[in-house]
Amino acid sequence: MNLGKDLGKDLEWQTLVRDWKANDAPPPGLAKRVKRGTLKAYAGIALGIVAMAGIAAATVPELLRPGVSPLFYTVDIYCLLMGAAVTVVTIRAMLRTLRPEAQTTRAYLEIEKRRSKVEIHAARLIRRMVLLMLAFNALWAPWKLYVDRAAYAAQPWRLVVGFGGEGVIMALLWIHSKFVRRRHEKRIAMLDELLRATAED
Amino acid sequence: MSASLGVSETVSNAAERDARFAAMLAAYGGSITRVAGTYTRGAAERDDLAQEIAVALWQALPRFRGECSEKTFVFRIAHNRGITHATRRKTFAPEVDVVDERAPDPEGSLGSAERHAALLTAVRELPLSQREVVTLALEELSYDEIADVLGTTTSNVGVRLNRAKEALRAKMGGSR
Numbered sequence: 001m002n003l004g005k006d007l008g009k010d011l012e013w014q015t016l017v018r019d020w021k022a023n024d025a026p027p028p029g030l031a032k033r034v035k036r037g038t039l040k041a042y043a044g045i046a047l048g049i050v051a052m053a054g055i056a057a058a059t060v061p062e063l064l065r066p067g068v069s070p071l072f073y074t075v076d077i078y079c080l081l082m083g084a085a086v087t088v089v090t091i092r093a094m095l096r097t098l099r100p101e102a103q104t105t106r107a108y109l110e111i112e113k114r115r116s117k118v119e120i121h122a123a124r125l126i127r128r129m130v131l132l133m134l135a136f137n138a139l140w141a142p143w144k145l146y147v148d149r150a151a152y153a154a155q156p157w158r159l160v161v162g163f164g165g166e167g168v169i170m171a172l173l174w175i176h177s178k179f180v181r182r183r184h185e186k187r188i189a190m191l192d193e194l195l196r197a198t199a200e201d
Numbered sequence: 202m203s204a205s206l207g208v209s210e211t212v213s214n215a216a217e218r219d220a221r222f223a224a225m226l227a228a229y230g231g232s233i234t235r236v237a238g239t240y241t242r243g244a245a246e247r248d249d250l251a252q253e254i255a256v257a258l259w260q261a262l263p264r265f266r267g268e269c270s271e272k273t274f275v276f277r278i279a280h281n282r283g284i285t286h287a288t289r290r291k292t293f294a295p296e297v298d299v300v301d302e303r304a305p306d307p308e309g310s311l312g313s314a315e316r317h318a319a320l321l322t323a324v325r326e327l328p329l330s331q332r333e334v335v336t337l338a339l340e341e342l343s344y345d346e347i348a349d350v351l352g353t354t355t356s357n358v359g360v361r362l363n364r365a366k367e368a369l370r371a372k373m374g375g376s377r
Contacts (some may be wrong), residue, residue: 011216016373019320020339022313023238026230027248031223034255041256104352105333109282112288135217188289 054086055165056080080166083129083173086122106195111116113191123184126177130170137166222259231277232340234260236276239324240283241337254282269349276342276350280333286331323372329367338362 103111141163145152152159172189226233237250257278265274324332324339337347345357345369351358 012370016320016369017341018282019313020235021231022317023231023321025236026226026234030230030252030255031226033252034259037256038259039253095358100276103281104277105350106282106352108277109284112285114276186242187288192286194288 017061050167052084055169056084080133080169083126083133083169084128086171087176093138109191109195113188113195115192116188118190119180120188121186123177123181126173130174130177133166218259218262225258225262225271225275226255229272233275233279235340236279236283236336238321239332240287250283253286254279257282270346271316272342273346273349276337276340276346280337280350303317320373324368326372327365327368331361331368334358335365335369336363338365 079145229282233254237254238247241247241250258275261274261278265271269277295328318371324335326336333351334347337350342350346360348355348364
């Protein structure tokens with residue numbers, strides 16, 4: 001009797017397997033799309049790095065103009081470099097996420113959770129750097145404007161490039177860090193839910 | 202069909218990588234698409250995820266050292282990318298989907314696409330811990346292989362799969 005019941009269940013399962021495999025068509029041109037997708041991902045990251053380097057290249061020389069105390073610009077450049085370093089670390093973490101190693105699912109969940117925690121720490125560090133830069137600029141910018149007032153009056157574009165560029169960098173870092181922190185906090189909650197679910201049995 | 206790698210072999214040069222990748226897609230392209238389908242809401246999103254999985258497979262291929270079988274390697278990457286995709290969304294709530302318009306049954310059976318869609322909907326409604334086990338079982342992986350993909354024990358797979366099958370039967374009861 002049990003044998004009949006089990007056999008019936010097995011036959012039903014085989015039907016489900018057959019129905020499941022009835023859809024056997026991968027997306028057309030998948031191999032080509034993979035290569036295009038990989039190229040696009042790397043191009044996007046390279047473009048981001050070039051854009052950041054371009055803004056920094058335009059901004060830093062203006063901040064290093066004569067008449068500025070070495071202490072002030074050392075602190076400012078230090079903050080910029082720290083911000084850039086944290087951004088690079090974040091990009092490297094993103095690259096690793098694009099290449100998930102063939103771990104078991106449970107190990108992968110743990111790795112992803114750790115990565116998200118690192119991303120949150122990096123985002124917090126970036127925000128602290130931006131706050132430090134803001135505090136520094138609140139003191140330094142009026143003094144710099146006063147000292148270089150003649151140069152800025154003669155060539156106002158220097159004012160826009162110097163302070164505007166730095167402002168853009170700070171704003172981008174702030175927005176990015178806020179976005180990253182929120183996204184990864186939600187992600188950790190979901191990964192925890194999955195880890196609990198896989199540990200239940 | 203699948204070209205297995207030996208334990209000491211690695212995929213090093215570009216031509217070999219291309220060939221191995223093409224062989225893997227030929228062998229597991231359908232499975233990748235079906236696994237992607239369990240983590241997504243519609244055909245377009247499923248195809249995008251299938252592409253992401255294939256990209257991950259392509260990128261992971263040079264580091265494949267043959268510590269596990271090729272099948273395990275592919276399914277681990279597929280599930281892991283599926284999880285990454287799912288965690289980008291706000292919830293794991295059951296999703297509404299459509300019948301796949303691209304894949305009619307080659308044998309011409311009228312009801313096969315609908316039956317597949319009904320089964321897919323039922324699978325998606327399962328909790329994720331059951332969903333991943335039942336998906337691998339439907340792909341005809343053994344208990345050992347499922348345990349190897351998920352990083353758990355075969356007895357754990359057995360328990361989860363029995364629960365998943367019962368839940369699936371209950372859900373499919375109304376639609377079969």
